[in-house]
Amino acid sequence: MNAHSEHDQTAPHAATRRHVRWQDMTWKDYVRIAAGVVMFVLGIVGLVLPVLQGVLFLIISAILLAPYSRWVSKQLDRGERRFPWVAAKARSITQRWRRKADRHDPS
Secondary structure, three states: OOHHHHHHOOOOOHHHOOOOOHHHOOHHHHHHHHHHHHHHHHHHHHHHOOOOOHHHHHHHHHHHHHHHOHHHHHHHHHHHHHOHHHHHHHHHHHHHHHHHHHHOOOO
16 A cells, blocks of 8 residues: 555545644643643543543543644544544534634633
């Protein structure tokens, strides 16, 4: 499989996914990474303890850390290709949250 055939199989919006370089990071990026690491740790603990939903925390950590890791971003693209209905539902929820945040934005 060559590089062109792999590129053709990417998710439709994968080209719009942002990859943040370490030199361009702001304090918001550091907060997002810290939240992603916390969610990852909770996910690992949740896989062992029956009280926590480990898989849910791992998915949240993958979404938070995707812009900072090419591997995580690639895994999310693979999941979107395999489960397109889940990706569509997640995008609609994200758009709804963004619209609500824009309405409540004081600036």
